[in-house]
Amino acid sequence: SPVANDSSSRALNVNADIAAGAIAGSLRASETLFLTDVPGIYSAWPDRSSLISEITISDLKKISFEGGMVPKVEAVINAIESGASSARVIDGTSLPAFIDALSGDGGTLVKP
Helix, strand or coil, X not given: CCEEECCCCCEEECCHHHHHHHHHHHHCCCCEEEEECCCCCECCCCCHHHECCEEEHHHHXXXXXXXXXXXXXXXXXXXXXXXXCCEEEEEXXXXXXXXXXXXXXCCEEEEC
């Protein structure tokens, strides 16, 4: 995880997804990619058939998440609410998934 310092120069652990979401929002990014080790966001994890291909922020907020997906979803929401146009959550361990995302496909697309 990235490390930052507070005003007293004390080292802080900063979640990479939260930092990326804040930067994407500030830059008003047209689309931000969030990488994880699963194909996208699931509405009922671990049910693999519940993969969401596209969702709005309001619908995303209605779903409960666990573990490492919590900060990722928070970062996605923050990015869009702060100015990014959209975000896509993809499997960062898969080169084909990454290539698809660069073409605007695959994973879970989150829109305002």
